[in-house]
Amino acid sequence: MQADLAGPVVRSLAFVIDFSIRCLAMFIIMIAALLLGGNVGWAVWLLFYFLVEWWYPVLFETFRGGQTPGKKAMGITVVNDDLTPVTLGGSLIRNLLRAADFLPSFYTFGLISMTMHPQFQRLGDIAAGTLVIHKAAETSAPSLPDTTPAPPPFELHESEQTAVVELSLRHESLTDSRQQELAAIVAETMGKKPDSALNYLRSIGAWLLGSR
Amino acid sequence: MQLSEFKAIARPRSEWQAIDLGIVMARAWYFKLLVAWAVPAVLVYSVLLLFFWDSTWISIFIIWWCKPLWERPILFIASRQLFDEQVSPRQVVRQYLSMIKTDWFLWLSLRRFSIYRAFDMPVTLLEGLKGKERQKRLGLLHRRFSSGASWLLITLFHIEGFLLFGFLTGLYFLLPQGVELNWNELVTEQETLSSHLYNTFWVLTMALIAPFYVCCGFFLYLQRRIDLEGWDIEINFRQLAKRRSSAGGGRPRLAVIGLGLAVLMGVLDTNIAYAQDESAFPSAQTRAKADIQAVLEGEDFRRIETEEGWRFKDKQDEEEATIPDWLIEFAEWLDKHGGFFSALADFFRSGASILEFLLWISFISIVIYVLYRYRQQLRQFMGSDRDQGHLDVEPPEVLFGLDVTKDSLPKDVIAAAQSQWQSGQQRQAIGILLRSSIIKLIHDHRCPFQEGHTELECAQIVNQAGLVDPSGGDIQKIAGYFQALTRQWLSIAYAHKDCQQEQFQSLCEGWTEAFRHA
Numbered sequence: 001m002q003a004d005l006a007g008p009v010v011r012s013l014a015f016v017i018d019f020s021i022r023c024l025a026m027f028i029i030m031i032a033a034l035l036l037g038g039n040v041g042w043a044v045w046l047l048f049y050f051l052v053e054w055w056y057p058v059l060f061e062t063f064r065g066g067q068t069p070g071k072k073a074m075g076i077t078v079v080n081d082d083l084t085p086v087t088l089g090g091s092l093i094r095n096l097l098r099a100a101d102f103l104p105s106f107y108t109f110g111l112i113s114m115t116m117h118p119q120f121q122r123l124g125d126i127a128a129g130t131l132v133i134h135k136a137a138e139t140s141a142p143s144l145p146d147t148t149p150a151p152p153p154f155e156l157h158e159s160e161q162t163a164v165v166e167l168s169l170r171h172e173s174l175t176d177s178r179q180q181e182l183a184a185i186v187a188e189t190m191g192k193k194p195d196s197a198l199n200y201l202r203s204i205g206a207w208l209l210g211s212r
Numbered sequence: 213m214q215l216s217e218f219k220a221i222a223r224p225r226s227e228w229q230a231i232d233l234g235i236v237m238a239r240a241w242y243f244k245l246l247v248a249w250a251v252p253a254v255l256v257y258s259v260l261l262l263f264f265w266d267s268t269w270i271s272i273f274i275i276w277w278c279k280p281l282w283e284r285p286i287l288f289i290a291s292r293q294l295f296d297e298q299v300s301p302r303q304v305v306r307q308y309l310s311m312i313k314t315d316w317f318l319w320l321s322l323r324r325f326s327i328y329r330a331f332d333m334p335v336t337l338l339e340g341l342k343g344k345e346r347q348k349r350l351g352l353l354h355r356r357f358s359s360g361a362s363w364l365l366i367t368l369f370h371i372e373g374f375l376l377f378g379f380l381t382g383l384y385f386l387l388p389q390g391v392e393l394n395w396n397e398l399v400t401e402q403e404t405l406s407s408h409l410y411n412t413f414w415v416l417t418m419a420l421i422a423p424f425y426v427c428c429g430f431f432l433y434l435q436r437r438i439d440l441e442g443w444d445i446e447i448n449f450r451q452l453a454k455r456r457s458s459a460g461g462g463r464p465r466l467a468v469i470g471l472g473l474a475v476l477m478g479v480l481d482t483n484i485a486y487a488q489d490e491s492a493f494p495s496a497q498t499r500a501k502a503d504i505q506a507v508l509e510g511e512d513f514r515r516i517e518t519e520e521g522w523r524f525k526d527k528q529d530e531e532e533a534t535i536p537d538w539l540i541e542f543a544e545w546l547d548k549h550g551g552f553f554s555a556l557a558d559f560f561r562s563g564a565s566i567l568e569f570l571l572w573i574s575f576i577s578i579v580i581y582v583l584y585r586y587r588q589q590l591r592q593f594m595g596s597d598r599d600q601g602h603l604d605v606e607p608p609e610v611l612f613g614l615d616v617t618k619d620s621l622p623k624d625v626i627a628a629a630q631s632q633w634q635s636g637q638q639r640q641a642i643g644i645l646l647r648s649s650i651i652k653l654i655h656d657h658r659c660p661f662q663e664g665h666t667e668l669e670c671a672q673i674v675n676q677a678g679l680v681d682p683s684g685g686d687i688q689k690i691a692g693y694f695q696a697l698t699r700q701w702l703s704i705a706y707a708h709k710d711c712q713q714e715q716f717q718s719l720c721e722g723w724t725e726a727f728r729h730a
Binding site: 004005006007008009010012013074075076104105106107108111115116120134137154156157159160162163166167170173174178179182185186188189 | 224225226228229231232235236239363364367368370371374375377378379381382385424428439440441442444445446447448449450451452453455456457
């Protein structure tokens, strides 16, 4: 299994979204607390403050597939460092240690650690053994060029198969002349003329994608 | 640029993934990039401090404002290293001036406000595009990833601030217990000293952030090109072609391919490949470089020819340069004859005057922009007082989809319209009448129609304009006729209502009467 690690920029933006949501929640609770009035109101507010500040990320990460709303918006997710889903314990540790990442102010240690660590981990992540990764966005079924599928003329390696398939998938975003140019690179290898190579490659691409 | 030497894995990515790869890239060569930013900036900063020791904000403001210049060597180094070309400090120093020079004025004025700075910089520095071409290229690149590029700047801008604050609070924490800082005294009496301390940390923070910002923007740019040009496909296809053509190609080549695969595999988790031990496998590139050197030193490349004679300079090239020579000469003259910087300093010293200066600049810019934007309307407005004004405007060739050039007028208008009517083409028949009326109005009566006017606007113009009639036709009649014709045209062309035979006949007669003199 393979995943792309999420770095400081995208994680900061996710944090800002979560932080805004938390602030908004606390603001609404504060109004309710003021209506309640007096010291009881403040006690209730402080109780909620504790819950929102410390349990908001933990609950979302544990029960929502490793994603707080902010992380979901940015397409990133928390997992254990073997890419299994994050557990309650892991999430609790990484979030409690935000306090360490915050030092000396405004998450200075967290930012530095996140940037310099080979796996983009902040201190809390290192302690909990968790990673933040990019979650592949669900793409809608792409449109394919109209061809009759044909099997490859010889065995293609995985990377080469990917390249042929990519050429088919991106037939709308690459310019036609560029597609011709790319196809011409392997025309001779495939035993085709340069100008008929593109259609042939598209046929192979359709075949590799499972059409028969 | 050799794609085969591209050190990152080319594949489709999201903007955030591209930014993250930029961070990995900056990290890989961090020290080099940091030095490339910091040495010139700190040098200039020190010199500025000598001049402006007392007004502390000037030096830091200039350093901050010139960020686009300090960032260029970073891009220079990163763009070469990424294609496996080692850059020595000597190379950077030697090329420094030429890389700073390109479009520096624009980058320090208009483009200083761009939130896509790092994303756009490669287009200037690596592709060398200017003016319209640059705009076109940016339009293409910005179709995706422009939001990522702007969020990158916004995020790093804030991170810069937070880090600076973090460093200062960290410093405060490190003060031994018992040392009491008198904040009041520090801020009021030691004002200069404390703000110099603050500024020094600011320069430090800027230097620390810059490699990341430039590399992230650069990789966003690269990712756009990977997507637009299918680099991943090209690299794999080239490998495929090579693999098939050298199925029995001997050992050295296989060793290189083997190494390539090993590099690719080793890369999967860190995303970037590092140079392998070259002594173990002298790579194809090293050998090729030696070959190239040998060829270059051969007789073929040692021919020297001297040509003499007068010829014209390439004027066009000079005109394309963005900064006019006189401006550069003027700046040099100011620089040489001293007094400039001190005058500038006097000017800047009062915060109010700079604000006023900026306000005036923006006011003048807005006026110029408004004048330029509405130049057509203005010209028309000025011209409406004088009839000659109409002549300035080229007569239109097409009005609401009808060809109104003089040549398109049939010889006998009425006959042509009648024949269309007979064959049931009502719309065309009325169209011919309208077309010919408009052509007459434009060329004989000088009606100021313009491309983009609608039928009703044309009718209004005919009503209002003091028509010039060379042959003394009845002006009132022409205007009335044109109104009726337009109404009929609207109902047949857009409302698809049929036109009665009598109405058509009366229109034909009306045409003959109105434009009889022709």
